[in-house]
Amino acid sequence: MIGSKAMRNLNLRTGWLLALVGAGALTLAGCDRNDNRTTGEKVDAAIAKTERAADQAAAKTEQMAKDAREKMNSSDAGARVSEAAKDAGRAISNAADDASITAAVNAGLAKDPDLSAVKIDVDTSAGKVTLRGPAPTPMAKERAEQIAKDVKGVSSVDNQLEVKTM
Helix, strand or coil: CCCHHHHHHHHHHHHHHHHHHHHHHHHHCCCCCCCCCCHHHHHHHHHHHHHHHHHHHHHHHHHHHHHHHHHHCCCCHHHHHHHHHHHHHHHHHHHHHHHHHHHHHHHHHHHCCCCCCCCCEEEEECCEEEEEEEECCHHHHHHHHHHHHCCCCCCEEEEEEEECCC
């Protein structure tokens, strides 16, 4: 079994991750001015997205705990448990980093007068940002990519925005 200190650290990091993802999702629910959904529908969508992120984080944490238990049962349990706890911490930290990157990109897009009026989907995985949705002009598409690149922690940007006349 994982030591109580390592388990508390996992639980604490998971809690922070869930709080960060939830806050970001709720904040972003009101960013889209062209979205015809009601506030309730936006909140429901934000909650659903947050629940999916929480489920993913919980699954990662559960898998890391399982790996730690398996490693503990082997011959050099102490070193392996320590490494498994570090791996779990890194996974949770990476998920939190991705959530904060997504929130920062969305905030930057919301500040741009052309981009704030359209629904741009921002996904982040291991620091790699993917932008999907419409862009009003080619220049707005380029600005969206630059906004994402300027966020700390972004390693690359996959700009899949499609230029569409509004």
